[in-house]
Amino acid sequence: MLGFIAFWVVTAGMPIVLKGKSSFLTNNTDVSSTGPEEIQDVDSGYYVALVEIGEEEENFDLVLSLNSSWTTVPGAECDCHNVSNKLEPDNDEEKDISDGTFEVGYGKGYFSGSSVKDIMEIGDFVIRKQEFLLYTKDERLEDLAGDGVLALSPTQVSNCSTNFILNMHSQGLIPSPKFSLYLSQSSDSYLLFNESSWLIKDPNKNHTLSLKTLSSAWVFNASKISYDDYIKNITSQVFLMVELSSIQGPYEDISKFLKLISENKDCTNGKYLTCSCNENSINSFPNFTIEIQGHRFKITSKNYIQFSNSKCKVLFEGRQDEYWALGIPFFYEYYSVFDLDTKKVTFYRNSLEDDDQDNEDIKDPDGKAEDNSQGQGDEKKNMYWKYILMIIGICIIFAIIGCLIYVYFRKKKEQERDMDYIRMQR
Missing domain, CATH: 2.40.70.10 (Acid Proteases)
Structure with a gap:
């Protein structure tokens, strides 16, 4: 039991x-x-x-x-x-x-x-x-x-x-x-090693990607990137890489994005573009969106910027090939559930992060923004009620077991009393 x-x-x-x-x-x-x-x-x-x-x-x-x-x-x-x-x-x-x-x-x-x-x-x-x-x-x-x-x-x-x-x-x-x-x-x-509801803001609002070919990597096909007013159709593979600290993509595409960021900012080039900034100015950096299997995923500036000592390090890197690699900044945006049986990955907005009013929500393939305005309070209440009901259920199970034990011993006692009565009659 x-x-x-x-x-x-x-x-x-x-x-x-x-x-x-x-x-x-x-x-x-x-x-x-x-x-x-x-x-x-x-x-x-x-x-x-x-x-x-x-x-x-x-x-x-x-x-x-x-x-x-x-x-x-x-x-x-x-x-x-x-x-x-x-x-x-x-x-x-x-x-x-x-x-x-x-x-x-x-x-x-x-x-x-x-x-x-x-x-x-x-x-x-x-x-x-x-x-x-x-x-x-x-x-x-x-x-x-x-x-x-x-x-x-x-x-x-x-x-x-x-x-x-x-x-x-x-x-x-x-x-x-x-x-x-x-x-x-x-x-x-x-x-x-499960899908935890307490980390999901809205279970009905998710996006699932499917592996099309057997691979040793979680790799999918991307069709579009966009930021600010710029949109570009692409035909590239995109890798999910929690072992990577940055977002990587073709050098030409990354260079254009970094050029937009550096406009009207005091920036220096190194392994990463680094700009003078303060914590309040992080939201002024543009968001980056990539479309994968018809689903649009956004990476906000608060998650691709590493802030320290009045400097903003932009965690985007150019590659010499045509691949895209979504590293840790992507996983800061989404709680990700990997199914090794179906070879699918389901993404939810990270529910424990503070809401950002400037953030767009994940959009469906038709381009309509989903309403993710539901607060964390309702989710926490649902989680608490779930655990309360779970505890009540366990108590009911033990109560039923206790009743069965009580009935068993009561019947046994009655049988013994009947046997004693029969012996007395004899």
Whole structure:
């Protein structure tokens, strides 16, 4: 019965989140939190999650990656970037190390090592025989702000194993093979293994993208970009990349957007365009919109501007190819739910962010703006009522069980009394 109740609570949308820690920001100590445990932003370029490997439960900070099929963990003999932790050899009976080594690409570099199956713990979940790359060497990954990579791609690892979320589902740990991301500049950020209503402003107002081809990345086709009065039709692929700190696109398109931004501003060019500004002037920067599969997604200035010391760093970068890559600023705008079964991603406006009156709302394919004016108060009330009803339901279940037990023992007592009466008659 308790197992049923626990399963019911999970499927009802209770948050299942991960605690993050960053050796780069917190000197390898746990990040304290009064609310749900969070993943941690590292140097504004990565998000990491705490994962435990093996019977000894060794801790690793793994960078979240939507475009990696392999979770990677450094071995004890690793000749690699400045990692904080390494997996020591043990006598774990569940460990299964394959013969031979191979390379796994990541960004401009790669990991080299062997395939390993071992126990993997993430949050409160214990995943058996999870396959990952135990790497002993890496190249050109000096900037990786973690011990390794936590793979969140839509494809399985190999012909004989699946990624950890599919394994969680097959082992009965989660009701469906889903995960979701809530990233925020002003509050905690979360990785969850469900779709949580408390992070959704309006469940009826969402946009869903579908993968058209099997890929190791969450990649879709974009058809249009726009900002200010400028509109351009495009035929480009767009990648979702939580492991990227900026928005990237073809050099020509990005240059035009940055030129518009720098007009009448004191700006300097570097890796990023940086302009003199103050917090109140951030809203004067133009919003950027990209259309994907007929859905228009807007990235507001408050989410692509990094403000510090009266300087506004514009997190847009040009590329030499025709691809677009939507990094962390995009995820600041949208709470994103990834379904590994249907290969779809559903986007909702981030409900915990303050409303911005200057922001346009997501528009439907017909170009009509949706009304997202509903406040957070109603959502919170709905959430509270949901949990209250859940508690009432649990109480009713226990009350019914108590009544059944009472009736059982009462009938048993009456039967015993009848038997005593029969004996007395004899």
